[in-house]
Amino acid sequence: MPALQVKIGDRLVGENAPCLVVGEVAQAHDGSLGIAHAFIDAIANTGADAVKFQTHIAHAESSAQEPFRVKFSQQDATRYDYWKRMEFTAEHWQGLADHARKRGLLFLSSPFSEEAVEMLDRIGMPAWKVASGEVSNPLLLERILRTRKPVLLSTGMSPLSEVDHVVEQVKAQELPLAVLQCTSRYPSGPEEVGLNMLGVYRDRYQVPVGLSDHSGKVYSGLAAVTLGASIIEVHVTMSREMFGPDVPVSLTPLELKELVDGVRFIEKALSHPVDKDKFAAELGNMRTIFGKSLVTRLELKAGHAVKREDLTARKPGTGIPAGRLEDVLGKTLKRDVIAGEFLSLLDFEND
Numbered sequence: 001m002p003a004l005q006v007k008i009g010d011r012l013v014g015e016n017a018p019c020l021v022v023g024e025v026a027q028a029h030d031g032s033l034g035i036a037h038a039f040i041d042a043i044a045n046t047g048a049d050a051v052k053f054q055t056h057i058a059h060a061e062s063s064a065q066e067p068f069r070v071k072f073s074q075q076d077a078t079r080y081d082y083w084k085r086m087e088f089t090a091e092h093w094q095g096l097a098d099h100a101r102k103r104g105l106l107f108l109s110s111p112f113s114e115e116a117v118e119m120l121d122r123i124g125m126p127a128w129k130v131a132s133g134e135v136s137n138p139l140l141l142e143r144i145l146r147t148r149k150p151v152l153l154s155t156g157m158s159p160l161s162e163v164d165h166v167v168e169q170v171k172a173q174e175l176p177l178a179v180l181q182c183t184s185r186y187p188s189g190p191e192e193v194g195l196n197m198l199g200v201y202r203d204r205y206q207v208p209v210g211l212s213d214h215s216g217k218v219y220s221g222l223a224a225v226t227l228g229a230s231i232i233e234v235h236v237t238m239s240r241e242m243f244g245p246d247v248p249v250s251l252t253p254l255e256l257k258e259l260v261d262g263v264r265f266i267e268k269a270l271s272h273p274v275d276k277d278k279f280a281a282e283l284g285n286m287r288t289i290f291g292k293s294l295v296t297r298l299e300l301k302a303g304h305a306v307k308r309e310d311l312t313a314r315k316p317g318t319g320i321p322a323g324r325l326e327d328v329l330g331k332t333l334k335r336d337v338i339a340g341e342f343l344s345l346l347d348f349e350n351d
Helices: 033-045 080-088 092-100 114-123 139-144 160-172 195-205 219-226 253-271 276-282 284-288 322-328
Strands: 006-010 011-014 020-026 050-055 107-110 128-130 151-154 176-182 211-213 231-236 293-296 311-314
Touching: 020 033, 020 107, 020 253, 033 050, 033 092, 033 231, 033 253, 050 092, 050 114, 080 092, 092 107, 092 114, 092 219, 107 114, 107 128, 114 139, 114 284, 128 139, 139 211, 151 160, 176 195, 176 231, 195 211, 211 219, 219 253, 231 253, 284 311, 293 322, 311 322
Parallel strands: 020 050, 020 231, 050 107, 128 151, 151 176, 176 211, 211 231
Antiparallel strands: 006 011, 293 311
């Protein structure tokens, strides 16, 4: 397999393969298993390729000292309480994974503790999405690498030196790897998306690259796939009126479908380079309809040497093409012509 491809489940991702579009649910389910299942159906209906959650086990990853990034919850006294409310059981996660697979989606979930890795591994993760905040956690990374599964590395909070170090670790284990540009601002403005990093990562690491987007717009993903992104990951919300900290960075299902359709359109366009000469030849009839011919501005007599001011151009292109103006200037008419008459090369004396 070429270096710039990885296999995730039964999907080939990278060069000469379709872009993997991932709908990120994260905590948008707000602790409701039913809503989590509804997200799977909504994302599947858009034509996306994968659904991704986040697996939080409060006691294994958090403490009472953890602050809120944004104080959004009226019912959770602490961030720990929020993570606790977001937990699902192993059986719940298995059900979500089975549901996703039945809908033709890859099922992914970012683990935030070693315990989460162990539980998700039993469920059968096809690959590990390492969240931006976990790149600097060697304990989690070591546990992930022991599973021998592909790694999708987000880079939202890391300097290049830290990304270099983790990429080196993954490559040392000879594991498939993709690196995703990410900006951990919620939402990210256009000046913060960092599309330039796609080329930097591709050249620096020689792996497939992608964009984990927090702009809340379809534009970043469309631009990224044009620049060669092999993975596009976006947050999803059922509605912009929903509760939760990630709503401003999310796409609605309708917007996700627009993104998916746009990605597929761009892929098809990029995979079909146009032979301009061949294409122009195929449009001969169109050129005749829309092209213009040389016609006389006024009545001219036989023996007249045609000048620029004698001529204009009008549709259709059934006479002497307007583009051959220089070939006609100075030629002598063999016959009288009326104003507005389409000229033919047979109307001129042979030089």
